[in-house]
Amino acid sequence: MKLLKVRFAPSPTGPLHIGGARSALFNYLFAEHNSAQLVLRIEDTDLDRSRREYEDEIISSLRWLGLTWAEGVDAGGEKGPYRQTERLNIYRRYEKQLLASNHAYYCFCGEDELEQERQNLISKGETPRYSGKCSRLSPQSVEEKLRQGIKPTVRFRVPSEEIVEIPDLVRGQVRFAAKEIGDFIIVKSDGIPTYNFAVVIDDTLMGITHVIRAEEHLSNTPRQWLIYDALGFPIPEFAHISLILGADRQKMSKRHGATSLIQYRETGYLPEALFNFLGFLGWSPEGEEQILSKEEMVAAFTLERVSKGPAVFDVNKLNWLNHQYLLKKNLEDYAVLLEPFLKKSVYYHSFACLTPEQKELFTAGMRSRLVFLSEVEEYLQLLFAPLRYSPESEEVLAQNDALPVLNYIKEYFPEDTSTANVETFLKNSVKTLKIKPKQLYMPLRCALSGQIHGMELPVMINIWGQEEFLSRLRLTLKKISGKVC
Numbered sequence: 001m002k003l004l005k006v007r008f009a010p011s012p013t014g015p016l017h018i019g020g021a022r023s024a025l026f027n028y029l030f031a032e033h034n035s036a037q038l039v040l041r042i043e044d045t046d047l048d049r050s051r052r053e054y055e056d057e058i059i060s061s062l063r064w065l066g067l068t069w070a071e072g073v074d075a076g077g078e079k080g081p082y083r084q085t086e087r088l089n090i091y092r093r094y095e096k097q098l099l100a101s102n103h104a105y106y107c108f109c110g111e112d113e114l115e116q117e118r119q120n121l122i123s124k125g126e127t128p129r130y131s132g133k134c135s136r137l138s139p140q141s142v143e144e145k146l147r148q149g150i151k152p153t154v155r156f157r158v159p160s161e162e163i164v165e166i167p168d169l170v171r172g173q174v175r176f177a178a179k180e181i182g183d184f185i186i187v188k189s190d191g192i193p194t195y196n197f198a199v200v201i202d203d204t205l206m207g208i209t210h211v212i213r214a215e216e217h218l219s220n221t222p223r224q225w226l227i228y229d230a231l232g233f234p235i236p237e238f239a240h241i242s243l244i245l246g247a248d249r250q251k252m253s254k255r256h257g258a259t260s261l262i263q264y265r266e267t268g269y270l271p272e273a274l275f276n277f278l279g280f281l282g283w284s285p286e287g288e289e290q291i292l293s294k295e296e297m298v299a300a301f302t303l304e305r306v307s308k309g310p311a312v313f314d315v316n317k318l319n320w321l322n323h324q325y326l327l328k329k330n331l332e333d334y335a336v337l338l339e340p341f342l343k344k345s346v347y348y349h350s351f352a353c354l355t356p357e358q359k360e361l362f363t364a365g366m367r368s369r370l371v372f373l374s375e376v377e378e379y380l381q382l383l384f385a386p387l388r389y390s391p392e393s394e395e396v397l398a399q400n401d402a403l404p405v406l407n408y409i410k411e412y413f414p415e416d417t418s419t420a421n422v423e424t425f426l427k428n429s430v431k432t433l434k435i436k437p438k439q440l441y442m443p444l445r446c447a448l449s450g451q452i453h454g455m456e457l458p459v460m461i462n463i464w465g466q467e468e469f470l471s472r473l474r475l476t477l478k479k480i481s482g483k484v485c
Helices: 018-033 052-065 088-100 111-123 139-147 195-205 215-231 261-267 271-279 294-300 315-328 331-343 348-352 356-369 373-384 391-397 402-412 419-433 437-449 457-480
Strands: 005-008 037-040 104-107 153-156 163-168 172-177 184-187 210-214 237-241
Touching: 005 018, 005 210, 018 037, 018 052, 018 210, 018 237, 018 261, 018 271, 018 294, 052 261, 052 271, 088 104, 088 153, 088 184, 088 195, 088 215, 104 139, 153 215, 163 215, 163 237, 172 215, 184 195, 195 215, 210 215, 215 237, 261 271, 261 373, 271 294, 271 315, 315 356, 331 348, 331 356, 331 373, 348 373, 356 373, 356 457, 373 457, 391 437, 391 457, 402 419, 402 437, 402 457, 419 437, 419 457, 437 457
Parallel strands: 005 037, 210 237
Antiparallel strands: 104 153, 153 184, 163 172
């Protein structure tokens, strides 16, 4: 049985985009489900924009997400090197083969000349494509230009009458008219291969059997198909997965929020939540389950269940998933996850001064509340920042019944600020004052924190202690006493 092999081949020109992460994940799921191999190849022929730090970040992000691969730029393997700039001699061998077989030719047209030609076609309402003028140069003319030191590009000679038919495992049969493509560049004048040329060589020599990639690469496929055919290479199976759209059905961009995987990591999303969420972007299992473990997703994944339609990035669903995964963590593991985000806060020193019992109370409260871990900063501000009142809390405190309730609390508040004792005191105060719980808890929360939402009052009061509690309460009473009759 032939070994199945897939690859993820990012360009290190920026952090790993959420769409790239989804493509990597689908390749990983396919490989794991089919006992195949995944290759990580770095396509760094964009010399101006490629950076090694981006390559490192991409690898780190993929590892964080939980992906592994059998071969690659960091893992090694028999089919390397796995960085395109280290494979230039390999590409030159096949460049010479295409030139010798007349499937390619030298092009000496300058950029200004090509742009003029392009604009002329656009003005006529035609698809911009190269006219092929250099394909008609005599061997003598080519030799003369080379002797003059003119550095040519190399163009692939497209059979203009051919119809390229590509069976796609997601989209079905896709047809392209070769005449609409035009002779395209496969090697730039600096000797660097273009994407469409290098990817064919790499995928063939690395034994790639299935190419699973984003829909935006579909237009590249006929060019690659023609190169496969000209070189006599076996053609892999293609599967082009749908684009990821924002909630407004437009292509994902910064206006929709974070677009790179590292941003979600730094915000405090869990890798298993992202793994689960990305797996459902354009694919669905047979059942109705929305939370699947890595093992469950691997077992269920098939290309047949990948959707042709675009996937919508629903951040609310991601937030729900992340919260569910956070809730599953035991308190000890949750504290470990939370620690780096605590340390980033300017209030970390105040937190570090709490007793172990208070820290545990805080952590338990966060586990039930946080959607993502960086939100902890809001709660640290609530506890340790100077008291500031939101407009909503101002409205609550301006009500006539707030002052007598707060005065009662100040007068009879106990010295013991343990959560159990505070909770008992507040419940008894509601009964003594013969009011609804909301009439006590809401003004007290606003008086102490300046907000209408937050942690459980007994927990906050326990962390503050009696001195800080009374200080905040007196400050608020002084603020509102002149406003209430």
